[in-house]
Amino acid sequence: MELILFKNMSSPGYTPKISSYLEAGGYQALEKTLKEIQPDQLIEMVKKSGLRGRGGAGFPTGTKWSFIPKTPNLIKYLCCNADEGEPGTFKDRQLMEKDPHQLIEGMIISCYAIGAHTAYIYIRGELVHATRVLEKAISEAKAKGFLGKNILNSGFDIEIYVHRGAGAYICGEETALLESLEGKRGKPRFKPPFPANYGLYGKPTVINNVETLSNIPHIVTHGGEWYAGIGVGKSTGTRLFSLSGHVKKPGNYEVPLGETFRHLIFDLGGGMLNDKKLKAIIPGGASAMVFTEEHLDVKLDFEAVAAAGSMLGSGAVTVMDEETCMVWATLNLMHFFAHESCGKCTPCREGAPWLYKIVHRIEHGEGKMEDLGLLADLCGNIAGKTVCAFGEAEVAPILGTIKYFRNEYEYHIREKKCPIHRSERLATIGFPG
């Protein structure tokens, strides 16, 4: 398979410098855009490509852009979501550190499409290295006339700025991101109004993920039909999957949509660590319901994963072997969600710590059978009743593990202990090696 997003960085000697990118044909898509393509045609082209957002929800990118009002002289913004906080996801970091100009070119073209003259890259605060790479790349692009006033004599002005977050998972949610960018606590806004009408500073705003935007130059170069020809059905193009957990070769893999989990885990990922048996797969980041061995042949496409009861989410695939206690794994994730709830709405603010406490007592042999009903009840009172989709996310680990591993919960409750002795278990894996 021909790589798209990882193509440049996989060739020997490639660096994040603009010279490498130019040598690889970089910024030609931008020149072509400014010379030959009208903003409307560009939006049509992206619609035709079938590209869907890589941040989690999979919303069609061209359609999202088309919601931006066409009113001339109205200030509009583009925000690149580089908050990458979904547990298991580490692809955007690689895209930014290894090929920053691919993203920047994608952002410039996207700004032209929606008529924005200012764009912000909201990057998670911990990614200091990626921030430096991006800052450097922006100044290189500016020096070459790709950024700034009247770029390439087109009459089009554009500035891109990097904005560092400060360690709050919720700022990856698009409206929380906007609040944070405005210098406030990152608390999601009620929708509607949607950012396309009321976004940053109340102006029309598009928010797109790093990977989504990095695809844009390639779509311009090769055309929407070309992109739509890769993948299956409504899941077009390639996707970066972040493979982690108990596999021999964890890492980011670029795969055409429509391949299977088996291909990703066993062919690309080298199979199970220490050749243990596979027990569970989280198919799309912590917010996705767990899969089991029986789902290995499910296709890596938005619809297929949804039909099988989960979601492709952020493209993070975490693999667990037979010796993993699923109650322990769930407890770990509930700690995450309880910690990261922004506190704006009651079901989530109160519910997440409750869920954590109940799973905690089950894992520690102090649970009661009624707790399983209580968990289900609580989940039902959180999902769909919150300001943002974090509510659905936090119940997913519980609903998924109770669905497929109810027996493990029952064992903990009945036997008043965890079947897997953690200290012995830990001695057999990665650390201390």
Place this chain on the structure above:
Amino acid sequence: MISETAKKQIGETVSRYPEDQKRSALLPVLHIVQYENNGHLTEALMTEVAEILEISPLQVYEVVTFYTMYNRNPVGKYHIQVCRTLPCALMGAEKLVSYLEEKLGIGCGETTPDRLFTLTEVECLASCGTAPMMQINEDYYENLNKNKVDKILEELRQKAK
């Protein structure tokens, strides 16, 4: 007190946002100020930031308390943050934490008496394919094992001398 050098940096940062949206610079400005003050923020600094950005101290304070990267208490010269989230936990993050606690003689959230190291557990740092991992100040340390940790701590101790 915020230094003149930092104030210059702050000026550049503020210029990235529309003139009537100075407040937007708050998060990056707090990073600059915290960095200069050895990794933590004081009330006096927060008030100064408020003055520079023409907002109320309360607006600064509510932001500082929301985001985990801002420290309101002094931290050691090296702030060790170990990722505890599932992909890292599957690869032994719990054991990594206890090993560090043992080696440093402190618990999570504590600082060594020589003020060299602060240890904290944090959530996923987008480095799950190279688990277990930790961040020390600005740098990532990945695919950790006992030997690597020993070496890293030793190197930092030497550097601090």
